[in-house]
Amino acid sequence: MFNSEVYVNRRRVLLERMAAMTPEGARGIAVFLGNVDAAMNYRGNDYKFRQDSSFLYYWGIDEPWFAAVLDLDTADECLYGNDVDIDDIIWMGPQPSVASKGGLIGCAKTAPLAQFDKAVSDAVSAGRPVHFLPPARYYNQMKLSELTGIPSSDVRKVAPMADGGRHASEELVKAVVSMRLIKEQCEIEEIDKACELGYLMHTEARRGCKPGVLEQDIVGRMEGVTLSKGWGVSFTTILSQNGETLHNHSHHQIITPGRLLVVDAGAESNTHYASDFTRTYPCSGKFTTKQREIYDIVHQANELAFSITRPGTSYWDVHCATVRYMLEQLKALDFVRGDVDEMVACGISGLFMPHGLGHNMGMDVHDMEDLGENYVGYGDERKRSPLLGMGNLRMARDLKPGHVISDEPGIYFIPALIEQWKREGTDKGFVNYAKLEDYYGFGGIRLEDDVLVTEDGARRLGPHRLPIASSDIEDIMANE
Amino acid sequence: MFNSEVYVNRRRVLLERMAAMTPEGARGIAVFLGNVDAAMNYRGNDYKFRQDSSFLYYWGIDEPWFAAVLDLDTADECLYGNDVDIDDIIWMGPQPSVASKGGLIGCAKTAPLAQFDKAVSDAVSAGRPVHFLPPARYYNQMKLSELTGIPSSDVRKVAPMADGGRHASEELVKAVVSMRLIKEQCEIEEIDKACELGYLMHTEARRGCKPGVLEQDIVGRMEGVTLSKGWGVSFTTILSQNGETLHNHSHHQIITPGRLLVVDAGAESNTHYASDFTRTYPCSGKFTTKQREIYDIVHQANELAFSITRPGTSYWDVHCATVRYMLEQLKALDFVRGDVDEMVACGISGLFMPHGLGHNMGMDVHDMEDLGENYVGYGDERKRSPLLGMGNLRMARDLKPGHVISDEPGIYFIPALIEQWKREGTDKGFVNYAKLEDYYGFGGIRLEDDVLVTEDGARRLGPHRLPIASSDIEDIMANE
Numbered sequence: 001m002f003n004s005e006v007y008v009n010r011r012r013v014l015l016e017r018m019a020a021m022t023p024e025g026a027r028g029i030a031v032f033l034g035n036v037d038a039a040m041n042y043r044g045n046d047y048k049f050r051q052d053s054s055f056l057y058y059w060g061i062d063e064p065w066f067a068a069v070l071d072l073d074t075a076d077e078c079l080y081g082n083d084v085d086i087d088d089i090i091w092m093g094p095q096p097s098v099a100s101k102g103g104l105i106g107c108a109k110t111a112p113l114a115q116f117d118k119a120v121s122d123a124v125s126a127g128r129p130v131h132f133l134p135p136a137r138y139y140n141q142m143k144l145s146e147l148t149g150i151p152s153s154d155v156r157k158v159a160p161m162a163d164g165g166r167h168a169s170e171e172l173v174k175a176v177v178s179m180r181l182i183k184e185q186c187e188i189e190e191i192d193k194a195c196e197l198g199y200l201m202h203t204e205a206r207r208g209c210k211p212g213v214l215e216q217d218i219v220g221r222m223e224g225v226t227l228s229k230g231w232g233v234s235f236t237t238i239l240s241q242n243g244e245t246l247h248n249h250s251h252h253q254i255i256t257p258g259r260l261l262v263v264d265a266g267a268e269s270n271t272h273y274a275s276d277f278t279r280t281y282p283c284s285g286k287f288t289t290k291q292r293e294i295y296d297i298v299h300q301a302n303e304l305a306f307s308i309t310r311p312g313t314s315y316w317d318v319h320c321a322t323v324r325y326m327l328e329q330l331k332a333l334d335f336v337r338g339d340v341d342e343m344v345a346c347g348i349s350g351l352f353m354p355h356g357l358g359h360n361m362g363m364d365v366h367d368m369e370d371l372g373e374n375y376v377g378y379g380d381e382r383k384r385s386p387l388l389g390m391g392n393l394r395m396a397r398d399l400k401p402g403h404v405i406s407d408e409p410g411i412y413f414i415p416a417l418i419e420q421w422k423r424e425g426t427d428k429g430f431v432n433y434a435k436l437e438d439y440y441g442f443g444g445i446r447l448e449d450d451v452l453v454t455e456d457g458a459r460r461l462g463p464h465r466l467p468i469a470s471s472d473i474e475d476i477m478a479n480e
Numbered sequence: 481m482f483n484s485e486v487y488v489n490r491r492r493v494l495l496e497r498m499a500a501m502t503p504e505g506a507r508g509i510a511v512f513l514g515n516v517d518a519a520m521n522y523r524g525n526d527y528k529f530r531q532d533s534s535f536l537y538y539w540g541i542d543e544p545w546f547a548a549v550l551d552l553d554t555a556d557e558c559l560y561g562n563d564v565d566i567d568d569i570i571w572m573g574p575q576p577s578v579a580s581k582g583g584l585i586g587c588a589k590t591a592p593l594a595q596f597d598k599a600v601s602d603a604v605s606a607g608r609p610v611h612f613l614p615p616a617r618y619y620n621q622m623k624l625s626e627l628t629g630i631p632s633s634d635v636r637k638v639a640p641m642a643d644g645g646r647h648a649s650e651e652l653v654k655a656v657v658s659m660r661l662i663k664e665q666c667e668i669e670e671i672d673k674a675c676e677l678g679y680l681m682h683t684e685a686r687r688g689c690k691p692g693v694l695e696q697d698i699v700g701r702m703e704g705v706t707l708s709k710g711w712g713v714s715f716t717t718i719l720s721q722n723g724e725t726l727h728n729h730s731h732h733q734i735i736t737p738g739r740l741l742v743v744d745a746g747a748e749s750n751t752h753y754a755s756d757f758t759r760t761y762p763c764s765g766k767f768t769t770k771q772r773e774i775y776d777i778v779h780q781a782n783e784l785a786f787s788i789t790r791p792g793t794s795y796w797d798v799h800c801a802t803v804r805y806m807l808e809q810l811k812a813l814d815f816v817r818g819d820v821d822e823m824v825a826c827g828i829s830g831l832f833m834p835h836g837l838g839h840n841m842g843m844d845v846h847d848m849e850d851l852g853e854n855y856v857g858y859g860d861e862r863k864r865s866p867l868l869g870m871g872n873l874r875m876a877r878d879l880k881p882g883h884v885i886s887d888e889p890g891i892y893f894i895p896a897l898i899e900q901w902k903r904e905g906t907d908k909g910f911v912n913y914a915k916l917e918d919y920y921g922f923g924g925i926r927l928e929d930d931v932l933v934t935e936d937g938a939r940r941l942g943p944h945r946l947p948i949a950s951s952d953i954e955d956i957m958a959n960e
Contacts, residue, residue, distance in 0.1 A: 038518050040530045041843070042616045042850035045715050047527045050520045089896045090834050093725035136522045138618035142632060152622060217708045224704015228697045235525050245573035354570050363521070370522035416569045 001104060001271070002186050007060050008106035010179065011070060011077065014058065017175040018072050018131070022161070027072030028129030030172055031120055032059060033140045034066035048232060052140075053363040054133055054176055054371075056272060060105040067116040068107070072131070078109040080116035120147040129161050131169035133176065136370035158372055173371045180368055181360065181376065182402035188452060188461075190273040191361070191404060195450055195462025197230045197267035198275030202466050205239065205263045206473075207480045209281045215239055215251035215261075226267035234274035234365040238264035243280060243444035244412040246355060257284035260291060260443045266365055274365040276406055278448035279466055285477040287470055294411050295445050295470050297329040301409035302447045302468070305357055309451055309458040315405060316382060316396035319357040322409055323349035323389070330411075338430045347387030348430050351421055354414070356393030358406040361450060366394060367404075403453040404461065412444030481584060481751070482666050487540050488586035490659065491550060491557065494538065497655040498552050498611070502641070507552030508609030510652055511600055512539060513620045514546035528712060532620075533843035534613055534656055534851075536752055540585040547596040548587075552611070558589040560596035600627040609641050611649035613656065616850035638852055653851045660848055661840065661856065662882035668932060668941075670753040671841070671884060675930055675942025677710045677747035678755030682946050685719065685743045686953075687960050689761045695719055695731035695741075706747035714754035714845040718744035723760060723924035724892040726835060737764035740771060740923045746845055754845040756886055758928035759946055765957040767950055770918075774891050775925050775950050777809040781889035782927045782948070785837055789931055789938040795885060796862060796876035799837040802889055803829035803869070810891075818910045827867030828910045831901055834894070836873030838886040841930060846874060847884075883933040884941065892924030 018027060034055040037046040051062050059068045059079060066081040081098040088095070102110040123130050130148055134156040135141045145152035150166050157167040183191065201222040208218035219237050226232055240248035241255070243262030255261065261283055266276035280295065282288070287295055305322045309315075327343050330336050336348060343349070360367035360376055368376045377395040378384060385391045395405050418436055421427050447468060450461040467476055498507060514535040517526040531542050539548045539559060546561040561578040568575070582590040603610050610628055614636040615621045625632035630646050637647040663671065681702040688698035699717050706712055720728035721735070723742030735741065741763055746756035760775065762768075767775055785802045789795075807820050807829055816828060823829070840847035840856055848856045857875040858864060865871045875885050898916055901907050927948060930941040947956055 038527065039616045039618075039850075040527070040715075041533050042846070042848075044849060045845060047518065047520075048716055053521050086896060086900055089725075090894055091725070091727045093722060093728055093730070094896060136519045138519075138622060142618060142622055220704050220706070220708025223707045224700050226700070227703045228700025235520075236528055242573060245569075245571070247571045248573055250573070365525060366522070368522075369524060370519075414570060416566060416574060420566055 001060050001062065004104055004106035006184070006186060007058060010058050013179060014175055015070065015072065015075055017178060018171060021171040021175065022072065022129070025073060026129065028131060028161075029119070029123050030070045030072055030131040030169075031116075032068045032070070033132070033135060033143060034059070034061065034064065034068075035137055036064045036139050038137065038139075050231075051272065052136065053272070053368070054180070056363060057176075057180055059107070061101055062272070065113060067113065069116065069119050076109070077107055078111055078119070079105070079107045080111050080113045080119075082113050117147060124148055129165050129169075131161060131172040133172055133371060134158055134168040158375070173375050177368055177371060177375050177379075180362060182400060183362060183404050183452070184402075187273065187362065188404075190269055190271045191275070191450070191452075191461055192463065194230065194234070194267050194269040194273045194275040195277075196464070197226050197269060198265070198277050198450075199462055199464050199466055200229070201225045201265055201267055202263060202277055202279055205265070206279065206281060206477065209255060209261050209283060209477070211255050211257045211283060213255045215241070215253050215255065218255075218263075219251050222263075222265060229267075231268040231270050231272060234266040234268040234276060238262065241283065241443060243446065244414045244442070246412070246444075255283050258288070259283045260445060262444060262446055264446060264448065272363050274361055274363065275450055275462065276361060276365050276448065277450065277466055278408055278410075278446040279468070279473075280445045280447065281473065281477065286474055290439075290442070291445075292470050293333060294442070297326055298409050298411050298445045298447050299468055299470065300329075301326050302407055302449065305407045305409060306449065306451060306458060306460065309399065309405075309407065309453060310456065311399050311401055311453060314381070314396060314398045315358065316393065319390065319393050319396070320344065322357050323353065326352065326409065326411065333435075334432055335435055336430050337432055343430050346428055346430070347385075347390055348427060350387055350389030351417060351427065351431065352411045352413075353409060354389050354392065354412070354417065355408075355410065356389070356395070358408055358451075359394035361404045361406055369394075399453045401453055401455050405451055405453070406448055407451050408446055408448030410444060410446030413439040413442045414444075415440045481540050481542065484584055484586035486664070486666060487538060490538050493659060494655055495550065495552065495555055497658060498651060501651045501655065502552065502609070505553060506609065508611060508641075509599070509603050510550045510552055510611040510649075512548045512550070513612070513615060513623060514539070514541065514544065514548075515617055516544045516619050518617065518619075530711075531752065532616065533752070533848070534660070536843060537656075537660055539587070541581055542752070545593060547593065549596065549599050556589070557587055558591055558599070559585070559587045560591050560593045560599075562593050597627055604628055609645050609649075611641060611645075611652040613652055613851060614638055614648040638855070653855050657848055657851060657855050657859075660842060662880060663842060663884050663932070664882075667753065667842065668884075670749055670751045671755070671930070671932075671941055672943065674710065674714070674747050674749040674753045674755040675757075676944065677706050677749060678745070678757050678930075679942055679944050679946055680709070681705045681745055681747055682743060682757055682759055685745070686759065686761060686957065689735060689741050689763060689957070691735050691737045691763060693735045695721070695733050695735065698735075699731050702743075702745060711748040711750050711752060714746040714748040714756060718742065718758075721763065721923060723926065724894045724922070726892070726924075735763050738768070739763045740925060742924060742926055744926060744928065752843050754841055754843065755930055755942065756841060756845050756928065757930065757946055758888055758890075758926040759948070760925045760927060761953065761957065766954055770922070771925075772950050773813060774922070777806055778889050778891050778925045778927050779948055779950065780809075781806050782887055782929065785887045785889060786929065786931060786938060786940065789879065789885075789887065789933060790936065791879050791881060791933060794861070794876060794878045795838065796873065799870065799873050799876070800824065802837050803833065806832065806889065806891065813915075814912055815915055816910050817912055823910050826908055826910070827865075827870055828907060830867055830869030831897065831907065831911065832891045832893075833889065834869050834872065834892070834897065835890065836869070836875070838888055838931075839874035841884045841886060849874075879933045881933055881935050885931055885933070886928055887931050888926055888928030890924060890926030893919040893922045894924075895920045
């Protein structure tokens with residue numbers, strides 16, 4: 001938790017931004033639902049508690065069963081939660097009062113949780129606009145539906161409140177996105193810590209990558225590191241020798257010489273900021289010639305993207321420049337043939353990299369994805385591309401100081417996708433399928449760093465960068 | 481996953497048990513909802529998937545977005561799930577078909593998930609009874625409410641279906657409990673493996689218990705062990721020097737000589753069976769005289785409970801005999817004064833042990849707690865006590881071969897509870913508060929093993945028992 005002024009200031013700015021978007025005297029209330037416990041197999045046997053990120057951003061309380069209301073007309077605010085009884089003390093220990101928790105975030109008014117329900121119902125009855133964010137969790141979806149009378153399928157739809165407001169509030173989404181997108185100094189410090197933790201996790205993984213070891217064994221060792229020093233993983237670890245599957249969560253294979261191991265994993269700090277790194281290792285400790293050729297293209301693409309990331313450009317353009325570079329290199333290796341500009345325009349790179357170059361990061365590893373990817377990564381600046389790869393780009397905005405983004409180019413050989421393109425002629429004649437057939441068992445390579453946009457360029461986050469050059473990787477693995 | 485015959489047999493027995501409880505020709509259908517992904521901070525960034533245990537028991541499929549229907553009148557059965565498309569293959573890899581998954585569990589009929597909704601709606605429209613278990617997860621609560629038209633607050637209520645069935649089915653709960661309560665040989669083997677994993681976790685914890693170490697550091701190390709070799713933890717690890725708080729999940733303290741560290745943790749195997757052990761360590765490696773006196777009482781209580789656990793008695797009686805023993809010993813140390821039988825009757829032991837001696841275990845660490853504690857641990861045999869401690873006993877049934885239960889006596893000194901009893905005279909004069917005042921900073925001690933009821937007695941589960949005798953603990957800690 002930060003200093004109380006941080007939260008007071010954020011709520012003040014939020015009021016200003018909402019005021020700029022909503023008519024005077026009819027602004028209504030903004031409601032914030034914290035998360036409740038999420039059952040693993042039964043209620044009471046819950047997953048490790050994770051607070052809603054926007055609740056944490058404005059209200060700081062990292063515990064279940066809290067909610068808050070900010071009155072957009074009067075600037076009144078109230079934090080809702082229940083004080084503990086003797087039974088809670090026996091099982092969970094003595095707890096500070098809700099009033100004292102309110103003090104920690106500069107919120108003078110607190111009340112029991114049942115009064116939150118009443119505050120929302122009263123506003124609904126009085127016909128006041130009730131602004132809320134689209135809920136990520138099913139409990140909050142049910143709860144918002146109950147309190148507002150809006151069908152549960154509609155509470156996750158986002159639209160402007162001017163139309164009557166039977167849905168989540170676009171104004172609130174835009175105001176929150178505008179704030180959370182630009183990281184404060186205190187947040188950047190926490191992301192640097194999360195990145196150091198990610199560095200330690202990945203170091204453990206690289207050391208564990210030895211022939212004969214079970215993939216799951218490496219996963220447990222690296223996740224143990226972040227559980228020891230942070231909250232846990234910022235997303236389910238991707239660790240697989242089938243790296244051509246982008247989000248592969250199966251870890252049942254034995255590390256086998258000659259294959260590549262993709263490790264895409266990150267840590268969440270105790271203050272709930274995320275890191276997200278990817279490295280790809282040769283299982284035998286040495287790259288084959290084929291592997292090194294592809295690896296070096298991806299590595300140079302990662303460096304190129306970083307070198308052109310700065311205010312004055314957009315991540316859309318950084319993505320395009322990076323895939324253009326990769327296509328040039330793939331052409332030099334005879335994977336594709338023809339004019340590179342035309343290939344870029346046709347989206348040929350999507351066959352090799354069906355994902356975007358990167359995404360926003362913060363408290364969520366894909367920051368604010370629950371608020372809507374287009375609000376977060378595109379805004380009113382540009383429209384999403386329909387092309388495979390480009391269309392999966394999650395961050396396309398003009399870059400500004402304080403943006404935190406991932407830089408994660410990759411090249412994959414996905415047999416099912418190659419076969420589909422071949423069958424359907426999607427490649428428009430640019431692809432040399434004869435060459436590709438030799439790469440069906442290759443897997444994939446992805447190399448990812450976390451980057452802060454600064455006043456005049458960019459900085460890789462975390463005190464240490466994970467080794468990335470193919471020769472460095474080989475040297476280190478030979479000595480570990 | 482077990483052999484397909486295991487699942488075929490379980491569904492056959494379930495049909496028989498349901499037939500014995502429901503009228504011929506109007507039995508209706510039993511529906512089973514698998515779990516869907518549970519969002520951590522946004523949908524798509526999910527907690528590690530955990531299947532619903534009853535779904536896993538009858539239908540074996542350990543993946544999200546599956547459901548099944550068993551027709552109680554015709555014995556028809558169908559597994560519902562969706563086959564993957566090219567987009568799924570890119571992100572999640574190629575997957576076997578739903579039909580082939582049905583084959584693995586001996587279910588010949590499979591269909592897309594949307595047809596599950598239709599099957600349930602059709603049964604509702606036709607006025608056929610729709611039996612379902614009370615859902616643990618909010619998504620399934622919403623979904624059942626949508627499909628059946630029963631208010632979401634009622635789908636978790638359990639009652640006999642004879643009254644019209646606008647709630648969860650007591651018949652289905654009773655039939656499922658009767659089966660899952662008695663473990664099959666293939667299940668016992670899995671629990672033995674989960675116990676070995678728990679042994680390895682706890683060994684790591686004991687080795688980590690050194691002055692100056694952060695509690696969270698030990699938690700991460702032990703959880704890393706189970707993530708490397710199993711699914712993860714079977715419940716959120718309890719590890720604290722404030723052991724008087726029964727479920728303490730704060731790990732922010734430094735291990736301090738003179739204190740006690742309670743470690744209550746268990747592993748879940750990759751096949752989703754749980755272990756659950758507790759040990760209490762002296763942070764300096766040596767118990768003080770005060771600590772050893774209490775420790776040895778708890779240890780002997782654990783041994784006593786195990787020695788009398790066998791078919792022919794009930795866990796209610798084992799609990800009573802164990803707390804009686806603890807009160808005798810506490811009387812010998814002058815914590816309590818007066819007639820021990822009267823103290824047992826008044827529930828004086830609840831001040832020192834506000835929880836029960838143990839609970840059923842299986843795929844859930846508190847097995848089937850989502851189906852209702854009284855259905856699982858009491859049945860029609862006896863009624864729950866209103867007393868503190870005894871009232872929290874989760875397993876009171878007559879013991880039968882195949883029961884798997886925890887044996888976990890404890891003694892705690894909980895200042896807030898002692899003060900409440902003193903203020904309100906709850907102790908009826910039996911408690912020597914002057915003596916207790918010296919124990920306000922003592923913490924608590926709990927010692928827990930996992931036990932299988934056999935034909936003629938009981939067996940501790942797992943190939944190795946964690947060291948437990950105070951002298952053994954001291955010897956081992958001196959050499960680690």
